[in-house]
Amino acid sequence: MWRTLHSEWGKTWSVRAPWICLLTTVALVVITAMSLANDFVYGISIDEVPADARMPMMDAVGPAVLFGQVAFAAFAMQLVTAEYSTGEIRSTLRGQPDRTTVVAAKSLIAAVCGLAVGAASGTLAAGTTRLILADNLASPESYPAVALRCGLLMAVVGILVVAVGALLRNAVATLVTAFAVLIGTLVLPSGLNGWFPGEAGSTFLADDAEPYAGPVGLLVVAVWGVLFLGLGLWSANRRDA
Amino acid sequence: MIEFDRMSKRYGDTIAVDELSVVIEPGRVTGFLGPNGAGKSTSMRVLLGLDHPTFGRALIGGRRYADLADPLRSVGAHLDAHSVHPGRSARNHLLALARVNRISPRRVDEVLEQVGIAKVARNRTRSFSLGMRQRLGIAAALLGDPEVLVFDEPVNGLDTDGVRWVRHLLRGLAGEGRTVLVSSHLMAEMHQTADHVVVIGRGRVLADCATEELVGRAEDTIVVRSPDPEARDELRRALPGASVTTAEHDPVELHVVGADEHQVGEAAHARGVLLHHLARRAGTLEAGYLRLVQDDIEYAAVPAAGRS
Numbered sequence: 001m002w003r004t005l006h007s008e009w010g011k012t013w014s015v016r017a018p019w020i021c022l023l024t025t026v027a028l029v030v031i032t033a034m035s036l037a038n039d040f041v042y043g044i045s046i047d048e049v050p051a052d053a054r055m056p057m058m059d060a061v062g063p064a065v066l067f068g069q070v071a072f073a074a075f076a077m078q079l080v081t082a083e084y085s086t087g088e089i090r091s092t093l094r095g096q097p098d099r100t101t102v103v104a105a106k107s108l109i110a111a112v113c114g115l116a117v118g119a120a121s122g123t124l125a126a127g128t129t130r131l132i133l134a135d136n137l138a139s140p141e142s143y144p145a146v147a148l149r150c151g152l153l154m155a156v157v158g159i160l161v162v163a164v165g166a167l168l169r170n171a172v173a174t175l176v177t178a179f180a181v182l183i184g185t186l187v188l189p190s191g192l193n194g195w196f197p198g199e200a201g202s203t204f205l206a207d208d209a210e211p212y213a214g215p216v217g218l219l220v221v222a223v224w225g226v227l228f229l230g231l232g233l234w235s236a237n238r239r240d241a
Numbered sequence: 242m243i244e245f246d247r248m249s250k251r252y253g254d255t256i257a258v259d260e261l262s263v264v265i266e267p268g269r270v271t272g273f274l275g276p277n278g279a280g281k282s283t284s285m286r287v288l289l290g291l292d293h294p295t296f297g298r299a300l301i302g303g304r305r306y307a308d309l310a311d312p313l314r315s316v317g318a319h320l321d322a323h324s325v326h327p328g329r330s331a332r333n334h335l336l337a338l339a340r341v342n343r344i345s346p347r348r349v350d351e352v353l354e355q356v357g358i359a360k361v362a363r364n365r366t367r368s369f370s371l372g373m374r375q376r377l378g379i380a381a382a383l384l385g386d387p388e389v390l391v392f393d394e395p396v397n398g399l400d401t402d403g404v405r406w407v408r409h410l411l412r413g414l415a416g417e418g419r420t421v422l423v424s425s426h427l428m429a430e431m432h433q434t435a436d437h438v439v440v441i442g443r444g445r446v447l448a449d450c451a452t453e454e455l456v457g458r459a460e461d462t463i464v465v466r467s468p469d470p471e472a473r474d475e476l477r478r479a480l481p482g483a484s485v486t487t488a489e490h491d492p493v494e495l496h497v498v499g500a501d502e503h504q505v506g507e508a509a510h511a512r513g514v515l516l517h518h519l520a521r522r523a524g525t526l527e528a529g530y531l532r533l534v535q536d537d538i539e540y541a542a543v544p545a546a547g548r549s
Contacts, residue, residue, distance in 0.1 A: 007341035014333040090324040095341040097290045097307040240292040
């Protein structure tokens, strides 16, 4: 496993697309959070919002991270789908014929990168939000807590997307499915949407008490991740490469 | 040693390989021949663990590919020139393969040098010609210094020098006692490279013999040149058991199959046909192969009810 991980890690950073996807993720999260915070401040300046109103930090950072999941999904997706679209999978599986090990190594890379990019983008977004909101910020959260929640969610999302990629193999199909599962499910009726990754992730990021305690949200996303991982491994082992 | 043991592969209702049983011995180059769709590539993919056989087994040294520890050190393969991410450099591609099989980075530089692409090794493979990609694929096959080597159409896209280089490489590898299995459509090239041939058609083995034995199945041709416009008809009348045809490229050249040079010379003399040239042309691998495959196609065309 260690050697496969070493090989896959080297492969990840020896092409351009992963760098672009991760930088885009950070930029998307920070810019979205800035925009949301700025809208709030602007609302006060035009008297749309009372001058003494306060915005919780995660009202800006949370939606921004959910949005950023799409760019990060592109990163996690190409770890798998680029192998199939380029034909490289035939080289990969000759080096490591155990397909479970290959998918596991890619999942781990997606999780580690998700943790890092989620923590970095969440912290940067929290910092800029704090600067923009200034006195209009409701009870500021500690940066490590924000970083941990954003990082953990992205890590689980990374595994989920790698698993969808292993199941579908096709880049467009994987990205569309990831978008539908991670973001699209937000529009489901309330009550129902709590059992899907969109609302569950949002609840976890905001550390809400509704519809369940925050950490349960992460657990819901993780259950979806495990479900897709099971399907992905089944498909990778069963189908011809 | 490579062994296919009653290996079958189906795709839905299509049988790509039908109970293939054949042993590829070490120390010689074995040519793997057959028409398009005969199941050559499928057999190789099953051998390398990429496709799952529907039935039977494909073994390398008695073990399935998936059961080999550090497989690249036992089996090197080059299936196609497109098993590479175009955005990655040749060196990084090989490094990733080396890492997973405990092969030193020094060996990566060695094989890049050996196949002649060391100077462009740090370029993205997107900029590579087909010939350069073939060389990179061959480098990947040689990486683990394996005892068994499998190549699928390795000379496609290579220039004359490249083709000669591959021929010497394959013969050298077999000369070192390794097992070398190579598929190709280029019969003239295979005639010069392979010591032994396995021919498959419609998923079954049609021949498993020395290359010269397959060549021997094609009869020699007697080539004659005559300015006499009646030469062909006269020879046909004189040699009723032989086939006499006019060469496509030259109306005064005739090809006689089914008679030897003595019979042709005597027939021409008896009929008063003036000859400017008479020579025996040895059978080729292509002719032997075509004859074998033709017989198989004709057999397939006979309705099942007509067979005993």
